[in-house]
Amino acid sequence: MTVYTLGIWLVKPGREHDFVRAWEDLARRTKEAFPGGHALLMRDRDVPNRFISTGPWESVEQIEQWRGSSLFSEGLAGIRDTLEHFEPHTLEQVAVQE
Known part of the structure; x- marks a missing residue:
């Protein structure tokens, strides 16, 4: 069974760049400590301060x-x-449908 984490992040307006940099740092350090996975961060085009992260x-x-x-x-x-x-x-x- 594949399991995933999912994060829904609502960022303070104007802090989006800071958030992305901090998230990237956490993702990099996580990959170093837990090799083999990957993480994806997406931004909501309709709500630009809402981000979704996921990874297996x-x-x-x-x-x-x-x-x-x-x-x-x-x-x-x-x-x-x-x-x-x-x-x-x-x-x-x-x-899954491929």
């Missing part, structure tokens, strides 16, 4: 390990001042 993980346990790590808490602390709201989710794949 080996297991729910790996996601829990990451979210419980100082890497995650410190990375999120570096992002928080740019945010109005953040929703983290864990998803499992149920179907």
Whole structure:
């Protein structure tokens, strides 16, 4: 079973560039600590301060390990001042059409 993290980020207007830089730093450090995955950050074209991040993980346990790590808490602390709201989710794949 493939599992994914999904983040819905509502960024304070005018802080979008700062958010993207901080998110990229967290994603880079995460990839160094948890090799093999990748992360994707997308911006809502209709709501330019809303971003969606996602990426696959080996297991729910790996996601829990990451979210419980100082890497995650410190990375999120570096992002928080740019945010109005953040929703983290864990998803499992149920179907794919290629």
